[in-house]
Amino acid sequence: MNRSPVRVGIVEDHPLFRETIASLLATTSAFEVAFDVDSTSGARERIEEDQPHLVVVDLWLQDESGLDLVAELDRLRPEIRCVVISGHRREAYAEQALAAGARGYILKGDSAEFLAGLRRVVDGGTFVSDAVRGAAR
Amino acid sequence: MSGRSEQHERSRIARVLHDDLQQRLYSLQMKVGMLRSQHDDDDELGAHLTEIEQRLRESIDLTRTLTSELSPPALEREDVGDAIGWLATQMSEMHALGVDVRARGSFPVPREDLRVTLVEIVRELLFNVVKHAGVDRATVALGRRDGRLRITVTDHGRGFVPETAVRSHGLSNAIDRLAPFGGRLDIVSAPDRGTSAEVTVPEPDRSA
Numbered sequence: 001m002n003r004s005p006v007r008v009g010i011v012e013d014h015p016l017f018r019e020t021i022a023s024l025l026a027t028t029s030a031f032e033v034a035f036d037v038d039s040t041s042g043a044r045e046r047i048e049e050d051q052p053h054l055v056v057v058d059l060w061l062q063d064e065s066g067l068d069l070v071a072e073l074d075r076l077r078p079e080i081r082c083v084v085i086s087g088h089r090r091e092a093y094a095e096q097a098l099a100a101g102a103r104g105y106i107l108k109g110d111s112a113e114f115l116a117g118l119r120r121v122v123d124g125g126t127f128v129s130d131a132v133r134g135a136a137r
Numbered sequence: 138m139s140g141r142s143e144q145h146e147r148s149r150i151a152r153v154l155h156d157d158l159q160q161r162l163y164s165l166q167m168k169v170g171m172l173r174s175q176h177d178d179d180d181e182l183g184a185h186l187t188e189i190e191q192r193l194r195e196s197i198d199l200t201r202t203l204t205s206e207l208s209p210p211a212l213e214r215e216d217v218g219d220a221i222g223w224l225a226t227q228m229s230e231m232h233a234l235g236v237d238v239r240a241r242g243s244f245p246v247p248r249e250d251l252r253v254t255l256v257e258i259v260r261e262l263l264f265n266v267v268k269h270a271g272v273d274r275a276t277v278a279l280g281r282r283d284g285r286l287r288i289t290v291t292d293h294g295r296g297f298v299p300e301t302a303v304r305s306h307g308l309s310n311a312i313d314r315l316a317p318f319g320g321r322l323d324i325v326s327a328p329d330r331g332t333s334a335e336v337t338v339p340e341p342d343r344s345a
Contacts, residue, residue: 014160020167027171087159087197090226108163109197111170 006027006122009052010036011069012042012085013061015045017108021056021085024111031118038062040069047073052080054122057102059086059093072130075103078112081121094132151207152244158202160332166193181341202231215245218279220256221288224263225277232267240279251318255288255336258311258322262290262334263307270332272296293331299324311336 009032012018018036025031034053035046039061053114057066062128068084083104084097094105103121106114107129119128167266183263205227214220218240225236246252260278267274280287306339319339326332 002341013158015165016164017160018243024167027175029144067337089154089230108160109166109194112166112174 005032006054007034007050007052008118009031009034009043009046009050009055011038011040011055011061012036013038013058018033021114024114030122031115033113040064040066043069047077047080049123054083054085054118056085056118059084059088059097062067065098067102070097070102071100079092083118083121083127089129089132091132094128098126098128102128105129105132140200147207151204152199153206159197159204162193162197166190166197170197171196187328205231208229209243215247215252216285217246217252217288218241218244218257220252221259221277221279224256224260228260228263228267228303232264233273234263234267235274236263237274237276238279240278243335244279244281246286248318248341250339251320251338254314254318254320258314258336259288259290260338261308261311265334266290266292266294269297281340284340286340288336289333293329294333296326296328296330298328299326 008025010018010033012021015038018038022033022036023090025033034050035043037043037046040057043055043057054137057069059062059066063091065083070084073080080099082102083106084102085106085108086093086097088107099107103125104127106115106117106127107115110129113129117129121128143311146217146258148260165342169186169190170292173183173190218238221236221240225238228234229296245257263275266272271293275290275292278287278289278291308322308324315322315336321335321337323335324332325335
């Protein structure tokens with residue numbers, strides 16, 4: 001990736017948590033928020049308009065799975081990298097996210113780890129939070 | 138409150154805990170992390186932030202515990218095997234008890250109150266393994282025989298004398314709760330011989 005900020009789309013249905021991720025990204029020069037929405041349908045609209053490099057998606061959004069969006073982007077827009085965020089520590093969820101095409105599975109709560117994970121994905125790698133038991137890296 | 142409306146209320150509270158309170162706590166935890174990185178040269182502030190982060194982690198763990206106690210999400214599906222599989226994961230994560238679930242095929246239990254009762258009793262049986270058996274593994278087997286659905290919790294721990302331990306191991310209440318459904322709890326155990334606790338109910342009518 002070049003030196004201009006990485007454009008990040010945020011797909012997270014809890015308003016405070018969505019705002020927190022946006023604030024966190026705004027504290028960095030490496031990232032900028034392309035959009036923040038609370039649903040996968042909102043994400044689809046904004047992806048076309050705002051052309052993110054990276055999309056951060058919550059594992060579960062109200063009544064829909066974020067992995068549906070991840071799989072769709074992996075198929076139709078593979079140049080957009082997806083990172084799944086979640087509170088669930090089970091490795092099975094991380095495996096499902098990676099199998100759907102996500103490059104990262106990051107647990108909610110640790111801001112330093114979140115940024116480190118995004119950087120690893122931007123650099124072409126994959127990232128799974130340390131606290132996810134036994135997950136493949 | 139009837140069994141159904143109580144479970145509905147428990148599910149509602151569990152959802153609020155998970156979907157709202159937990160997300161607020163994650164947000165606070167991340168904001169504390171942001172403060173830390175913005176003031177990493179201030180040791181005194183850093184010490185306070187460390188304490189705040191620890192309290193937030195404890196609060197998040199508490200919401201997880203409450204959520205799982207109130208309403209396992211797998212309970213909302215008809216197959217009692219799904220809920221027991223979920224329960225096995227919880228026992229492993231929270232109590233370091235390895236639980237092998239053996240179930241071939243599906244075990245639908247359309248009546249939610251019966252399904253909840255079965256899962257709660259299996260949970261109590263597994264807690265008994267944690268508290269009394271002195272081992273860290275148990276097996277839960279689901280099967281059918283003679284027109285009855287059977288759920289058997291087995292361990293190879295220290296065992297007990299069933300007649301004397303039914304009350305102390307919290308099992309007489311389980312027997313009472315199964316009776317309205319035509320259910321039974323049968324326990325085979327002896328000191329140092331392990332324990333096999335079998336819950337049976339009439340095979341559920343799929344139109345129920």
